[in-house]
Amino acid sequence: MDILRPIEDKYSIEKEHWVGTAFRVKNYFPEGKNLLDRFSPFALMDYNAPREFPPSKSARGIGPHPHRGIETVTLAFQGSVEHHDNAGHHGIIYPGDVQWMTAGKGIMHKEYHEKGFQKTGGIFHVVQLWISLPKKDKFTEPRYQDIRNENMGKIRLENGMGEITVISGEVIDTKGPALTFSPINLYVVNLQSQGKITLEEPGNYNTGILIMKGNIEVNNTSCVENDFVLFENREGKIKINNASKDTKILVLSGEPLNEPALAAGPFVMNTKEELRQAAEDYRNGVFGTDNF
Ligand code: MN
Numbered sequence: 001m002d003i004l005r006p007i008e009d010k011y012s013i014e015k016e017h018w019v020g021t022a023f024r025v026k027n028y029f030p031e032g033k034n035l036l037d038r039f040s041p042f043a044l045m046d047y048n049a050p051r052e053f054p055p056s057k058s059a060r061g062i063g064p065h066p067h068r069g070i071e072t073v074t075l076a077f078q079g080s081v082e083h084h085d086n087a088g089h090h091g092i093i094y095p096g097d098v099q100w101m102t103a104g105k106g107i108m109h110k111e112y113h114e115k116g117f118q119k120t121g122g123i124f125h126v127v128q129l130w131i132s133l134p135k136k137d138k139f140t141e142p143r144y145q146d147i148r149n150e151n152m153g154k155i156r157l158e159n160g161m162g163e164i165t166v167i168s169g170e171v172i173d174t175k176g177p178a179l180t181f182s183p184i185n186l187y188v189v190n191l192q193s194q195g196k197i198t199l200e201e202p203g204n205y206n207t208g209i210l211i212m213k214g215n216i217e218v219n220n221t222s223c224v225e226n227d228f229v230l231f232e233n234r235e236g237k238i239k240i241n242n243a244s245k246d247t248k249i250l251v252l253s254g255e256p257l258n259e260p261a262l263a264a265g266p267f268v269m270n271t272k273e274e275l276r277q278a279a280e281d282y283r284n285g286v287f288g289t290d291n292f
Helices: 115-120 272-283
Strands: 007-012 017-019 023-029 042-053 061-067 070-078 081-085 090-093 098-102 107-113 122-132 143-147 153-156 162-168 184-191 197-200 206-213 216-218 221-223 227-231 237-241 247-254 262-264 267-269
Touching: 007 221, 023 122, 042 070, 042 206, 042 247, 070 081, 081 098, 090 098, 090 143, 107 115, 115 122, 122 206, 122 247, 184 197, 221 227, 262 272, 267 272
Parallel strands: none
Antiparallel strands: 007 227, 017 023, 023 042, 042 122, 061 107, 070 098, 070 122, 081 090, 081 107, 098 143, 153 162, 162 184, 184 247, 197 237, 206 227, 206 247, 216 221, 216 237, 262 267
16 A cells, blocks of 8 residues: 555635736735745745736736745746846746746846737736745845746656646656756646546655646545645655546645745745845845836
């Protein structure tokens, strides 16, 4: 008998809010549940479930705003997202791509629906994660990784049951291209009808899955679309069975930083003093220009 990794919690978020005019999100954490310590290094997950945006003549987005102490990771599944920041980075991610921005010591950026998508409209399906930087890397230089789907690790499951796309870390001997500051396995599992897969993550890693499309059984527990499943920190297999057609799952698994995490607005730091300093630095223009 395989030992299964126990499920600690399973929850879904109904409530949605706008982030600027571009993202209509369900906040799974820290607003849905405060998992800042429990789910380190992951600090935030905003989920824009598939939603139709009509064609628009005006830009849809979030204007210049700061971040410090984190990486913001944006995964586009449908629709396209454009990014500019005051460290000189510019990028557009299309369906299947990921943008991995390191805010580090401080950055200003803006995030928009890509102009072509804005004009034609369509289904928009995006996840944004915030990942805490380790204390020693909080003030690293800003960095931008534009990760194209074709450069991600791909695992084809036997019998045409589906595919795993590895963004960072390593899954079943396949690596993902994203550079991270702490060990993180981030990947997307697509399953066909009746598809199944057994996953195994280190027991000390904080591990959770978001079911973005379809229904599955996770360790003999029925899960439906929009459920988030948090696992206990114990060794054990994650057995996914009985997938419905076109099931899509996001797996987040990371080694805990074992450092205090405190969040205020766009900043995630280790102490209250560092949060106060971040707000003061922002007021004093230390984050640089908002004209880019
Ligand atoms: Mn942002």
